[in-house]
Structure formats: C-alpha cells, structure tokens
Amino acid sequence: MSDPEMGGVDGEDVHAVWESMLAAEADKTLNQSEIDQLLQFEEGEGRQPRSVIDQIVNSSFVNYDRLPMLDVIFDRLVRMMSSSFRNLTSGNVEVTGVVPAAVRFGDFLSSIPLPSLITVVKAEEWDSTLLLTVDSELIYSVVDILLGGRRSEPAPIDGRPYTVIERALAERIIKMVLRDLGTAFAPLTDVHFTAERIETNPQFATVTRSNNAAIAVTFNAQLDGRGGSISLLVPYAALEPVRNVLLQQFMGEKFGRDSMWENHLKSELRRTNVDLSAVLAQTTVDLADILAWKPGTQLTLDVRADARATLNCGHVAMFQGEMGQRNGRVAIRIESDLGTQDEVIHGLLQR
Missing domain, CATH: 3.40.1550.10 (CheC-like)
Known part of the structure; x- marks a missing residue:
C-alpha cells in the first residue's frame, strides 16, 4: 500500500530512504584537516604541520602570577x-x-x-x-x-x-x-x-x-x-x-614592620616611669597561719642579714644588689644585671 502523504511511496521505499539518511549522518565524522580548518589552524608555507592538541597547548594565552x-x-x-x-x-x-x-x-x-x-x-x-x-x-x-x-x-x-x-x-x-x-x-x-x-x-x-x-x-x-x-x-x-x-604591594614593604614607628616607640618607652620593688626575702606561709596572725606575731625569714636584695619590675626580677644607707635613707647598690629588660618591654607592649 502507498500513503498519499508520501507521494505514492510504499513502506519499503520509506525504510530504504531512512537507512540512507542515517548512513549519510554516520559518514559525517570530521578528519584532522577538517578540524584544523574549523578551528582556523591553517598550515603556512614552510611550517611543520601540527595537530589541534598541540595548537591548543601552545596557544597564546598565558597564566601568570601578578607582580x-x-x-x-x-x-x-x-x-x-x-x-x-x-x-x-x-x-x-x-x-x-x-x-x-x-x-x-x-x-x-x-x-x-x-x-x-x-x-x-x-x-x-x-x-x-x-x-x-x-x-x-x-x-x-x-x-x-x-x-x-x-x-x-x-x-x-x-x-x-x-x-x-x-x-x-x-x-x-x-x-x-x-x-x-x-x-x-x-x-x-x-x-x-x-x-x-x-x-x-x-x-x-x-x-x-x-x-x-x-x-x-x-x-x-x-x-x-x-x-x-x-x-x-x-x-x-x-x-x-x-x-x-x-610580590610586595608597595615599595619598602617589610611585612608589617615600620621602622619609624619602632623608633618612636623606643623613644617613648625610655621616658616611661616604672615602679621597682626591692625584695629582701621570700617565704611560703599557709593561709590558715596567715588568718591566725595577730599584732606582735613574728615572721622568721630564712635569710642572712648581709644577703643581697632583688629589684623587681612587676613580677620580673631585673637586678640584684647590696642594701645599705645613704644620706639617712635605705639604699641598694646594684651589683649584677639579670638581663631581663626584653621581657619587661614585651610585657609593656601587651598592655
């Protein structure tokens, strides 16, 4: 039988037409030269032919770090x-x-x-x-x-x-x-x-x-x-x-350091007043004994009378010296430096 809409072509002819169309579509696979022409990679005179992969790898785009x-x-x-x-x-x-x-x-x-x-x-x-x-x-x-x-x-x-x-x-x-x-x-x-x-x-x-x-x-x-x-x-x-x-953002960058600010801070620290306390001796006493203290209670220190005193800045021991008198007042003559100045400055900066 023939279908009027198909112009008188029977079923076997329609099947043959579809097979021929599918075969034509299958034959439309691009070869290397067609791919090169599609991507506009044409071979010039005197140049060695290169594949599309080589052209893509050697493209002019360059990824680089910002300097x-x-x-x-x-x-x-x-x-x-x-x-x-x-x-x-x-x-x-x-x-x-x-x-x-x-x-x-x-x-x-x-x-x-x-x-x-x-x-x-x-x-x-x-x-x-x-x-x-x-x-x-x-x-x-x-x-x-x-x-x-x-x-x-x-x-x-x-x-x-x-x-x-x-x-x-x-x-x-x-x-x-x-x-x-x-x-x-x-x-x-x-x-x-x-x-x-x-x-x-x-x-x-x-x-x-x-x-x-x-x-x-x-x-x-x-x-x-x-x-x-x-x-x-x-x-x-x-x-x-x-x-x-x-990679610096501006000229002279030192990753957070500022020499002008450091010099200003040093000059201000040198004019800063700090409290020093002279410690003659230290001992450990129970809290119960402290609560039992009364006027007249004596506290015995395990230290000799000629022992050297320690000068503390806060909780940091800085110097040691011998106690004496000068102009009718108690005085301490510094004899040794304990080398803890950097620790004191670090404590001041954290405040």
Whole structure:
C-alpha cells in the first residue's frame, strides 16, 4: 500500500530512504584537516604541520602570577627614560609605557618588526638574560635629531642594514636604557644590566624556549614630532631570584614592620616611669597561719642579714644588689644585671 502523504511511496521505499539518511549522518565524522580548518589552524608555507592538541597547548594565552612591584618599576623607568632622552637630544621628549603583558617567548620574537636591533642583556646578579629591542623608527629619529635634521620629515624605513653611525648611536641608546633600568630596580634590589650582543635576526636572539612565559612591555618615545618604541622582554625564570620582593604591594614593604614607628616607640618607652620593688626575702606561709596572725606575731625569714636584695619590675626580677644607707635613707647598690629588660618591654607592649 502507498500513503498519499508520501507521494505514492510504499513502506519499503520509506525504510530504504531512512537507512540512507542515517548512513549519510554516520559518514559525517570530521578528519584532522577538517578540524584544523574549523578551528582556523591553517598550515603556512614552510611550517611543520601540527595537530589541534598541540595548537591548543601552545596557544597564546598565558597564566601568570601578578607582580605588583613591576608596575612601579616600569613607571620609574618611564620617568628616567624621559629625562635621559631629554638630556641626549636637548629637546622635548615624551615617553609613555604600555601596560605589561604576559606572552610566550616565541610569540614575542615573531612579532618584532624588522629591521630592529635586538639586544641580549645579561643580569649579572640574577645570572639570567632578557631582551631589549629598539625599532628602526626610533633609531632613525635619534640619528636625524643628533645630526641636525630636527625639522625634517621622518626617514622612511627601507629595510636596509644599519650604518656604522646608526649602530653606534643605537648602542648609546641601549646603554642609556639599561642604566636607567638598573636604577629603577635599585630601591628593591641591586642588579646591573649589561649588553652581551646585538642581533638583527630574531633567530639568533633566543635566550629561552619558545613556549616559556615572559613579561613584555613597550615604551613609546616621541622626539620632536618623530616617534619610535623600545620593547623589553623579561622571562619569568629571570625574575625568580627577586620574586618575593616583586610580590610586595608597595615599595619598602617589610611585612608589617615600620621602622619609624619602632623608633618612636623606643623613644617613648625610655621616658616611661616604672615602679621597682626591692625584695629582701621570700617565704611560703599557709593561709590558715596567715588568718591566725595577730599584732606582735613574728615572721622568721630564712635569710642572712648581709644577703643581697632583688629589684623587681612587676613580677620580673631585673637586678640584684647590696642594701645599705645613704644620706639617712635605705639604699641598694646594684651589683649584677639579670638581663631581663626584653621581657619587661614585651610585657609593656601587651598592655
């Protein structure tokens, strides 16, 4: 029989149609190339093909610890670089810094605009290396200004190799920035940055693995209408010796200690009046005997007449001395210090 709604197709034909549709759905399993195209992981020319799992693992997202002191250090570096460039060019200079970002080392190298001078910097005290990059725009701008081209248009970037004069002036800028960078770190730690070598090819400036996390910050300089940028890349492994210092919330933090308050407290404690009591002897008496005391009762102390007395501050014994008379009054000459001053000060602070 045929169903009018099916257009004259009998039951066997309907069953065959459903089987063919289910088979077509089963054949829609994506292969590796289709998954790569779906996630926009296309293979470029000259690159080795990588699987989707490798692409996800090596993605550009980097999870990193927050280091508040780095923002303070980079702010100091911006002010110092502005002053240094102003002294170098004798003109109006404005240096601004971009918010530090966490990147992978390989991604930073691939994003360097060419041609640029890439300096491999050695941090002596940290026993580690970092990168400092100066782009061509800044190099050409400084060369034009220092050689008298203050009002000319910025030179076009043609990709040619740097001349001897341009490279010498660029090295002067690099040394100046490294000196300012060491000064910016000075309030936290003593470190000296020196330039090991200068490269123009990013492949020769590799100082760590491409997947390792690093902190990248860019400083933009405006020199009399011209501009350029300096980029600094610091691997996280390089900051490990000073990581505890960089985790501070503000400069000079000492985990709750305040030297000014300590000095003020010491000066006030020295002017504080305390009561001293001279103890000749001590004995133990039952409470029943104390209740039976009457006027004229004698209390025998197991101590000799020439025994030394003890000076107590509260319940803390501080000094021992010999009793005597001076100007008609009972006096004690201190002969030994029991060394309990710290215990007395601790008791005063707890009140």
